[in-house]
Amino acid sequence: MRAKIYLEQQLKQYLAGAGIDWPAKATLEPPKNADFGDMASNIAMVMPREKGQNPRTVAEEIRTGLIETCPELKSIDIAGPGFLNFTFKNSFWQAVVPEVRTRQADYGRSDVGAGRRVQVEYVSANPTGPLHIGHGRGAAVGDALTRILRYAGHEVHTEYYLNDAGRQMRLLGLAVWVRYQQLCDIDIPFPEDCYKGEYIVDIARELLDANGRSLLDRPEAECLDLCYEKAMNDILGGIRDDLTEFRVEHQNWFSEKSLVDAGKVETTLDMLLEKGLAFEQDGALWFRSSEFGDDKDRVLRKSDGLLTYFASDIAYHVDKMERGFDLMVDIWGADHHGYVPRMKAAIEALGRDRESLQVILVQLVNLLRGGEQIAMSTRAGQFETLADVCREVGVDASRFIFLSRKSDSHLDFDLEVVKQKSMDNPVYYVQYAHARVCSLMAKAEERGITTGECTPELLARLDTPEDLTLMKTMDLFQDTVEAASRTLSPHHISYYLQELAGGLHRYYNVHHVLAAADTELIQARMFLFQAVARVVHNGLELLGVSAPRRM
RNA sequence: GCGCCAGUAGCUCAGUUGGAUAGAGCAUCUGCCUUCUAAGCAGACGGCCGGGGGUUCGAAUCCUCCCUGGCGCACCA
16 A cells, blocks of 8 residues: 555544544655655644644654554654654565556556546647647647546547638648649749648649649639648648557547538527627627636637637537536647637636636747757748657657656757667666566576565565665655646656666666575565566556567 | 746756755766676766745745746737
8 A cells, every 4th residue: 555545544543533634734745855754744733733832742642643553654753843754664665566566557547537527639730731849749748648647547538629621721722722833834923821841742743643734724713622622631641640650549530620510610609699708899709708817808700701710619619518528638839828818718608617628838849950950830841740750769759758848848859869878868768677677587587587476575575775765666656647647747757757767777786686695585576676667667658658678 | 018938056857736955867077897788877076946025833836026038919820
């Protein structure tokens, strides 16, 4: 059982005996400084006490009460202004090894999510060009978050919102059409605001190869449609392929066009009008977002009669709510942060708690090569695609880098650095820990060493500081999963794994596993290593990073 | 001008939502391969946590005012 859970139960039991509730500000966590013991609590300082009573006196009472009823505890110390520092017996920590052996892929799994239904919408890039590195970051975060939330007991549904209606799409068709004509040696200028990428020319060339110059004889509107459709299908196919390659799979691709065609946008606008949340002014239709915390009201339908993106975005979120999700998580590029208040306003206006929408803003990625910046702009057509980057540095390395920063932070992604197999890229450090154990087990098999039964007596041999560090770190895994889930922050897992891997590498250099003093010690250490490898594996799985058996 | 995010060791970044003496890695130095993978380990060096004020037993973390960088502020998508 986890140290935190155990102590929490014991303390609650003690407080209940005294008729006191668990204080809201009470904490229970491993102290930064290991000299203070295994777990520390401020409970004596934050719980109600008689006036004039010193927290240390309260702590002393708790200490006396607990030390008798908790056989798992080796000692309780009181320090500083009234901290309680708990130290467990080695046997408590050793029990984590069989626990990992039993639960295997489920070790660390939690039920804090209590089956809450969560929808994670991510990537959702306009299909106007290939995915670039910035989309990759969003994809990695969304996917890891999905894995973590599921592991923490949520029921998660993933979705890609496809903006397949609107002006950008028309521009895409136009771009291809112009390129097609140019390929036919017709001298027309390329529109300034169109997509200039080489991939547009490729699509036009395919059209030319398939149809010859025949399109030139058909009505322009028809050609534009044809070009748009072809471009859309090609690009979307590319995006799907890139995501698959990046180990990202959305359960549903939600089409904006389908929303419009089904009249759901109009229905939503009618509903807003009915509730007095929308109004006509200057020939346009407005949403009263300013009444729900936004800076100003926002246009839903322009005076030219066309709907804004915001209008269909509201309709889309209405649809999400109708599908009964307890929580909607949207992952956006940070350059869209100005959009958050109006979307939250919409959620609230529609009668839902604004917190039921959580927008994760993923900051910009600076793509560098040897310290020099590579420009990225879909329209200008200069960028390295996500596929290019994956091909060059690998999916594991890319994902791990993306998941090793909190989303709020800007990220420098230097291709030369990420390619290096050094500590500049910790993914190898973590994977190496797993591979080390695997190769060690293979070696044991070669030598005919078997492990036998995993008994407490055997595990009692795991009593060095390095043993205890590893076991305590494994004990923290589920807490880490829960923290990552609670704060919607995958990077906690990444840092945890680096710490666990570090513990293993250190151990490896201090203690020989297969050359230990006697058979029992060898077996005990093999059990320990197998458990560590299992936890590393589980953690990497949450990040969507592979756990190689050899490197 | 208004808003959002960031500012922590020379560099890249953590810091479990208010805890004890602020942590990793890289870089730079010093050591460790005749033994399970050196993609590793040990040690040293390195800090006014952007700055001022406030809140309290206690602040990198909370409130406030400044400074710097990035990004947004459309009847664009």
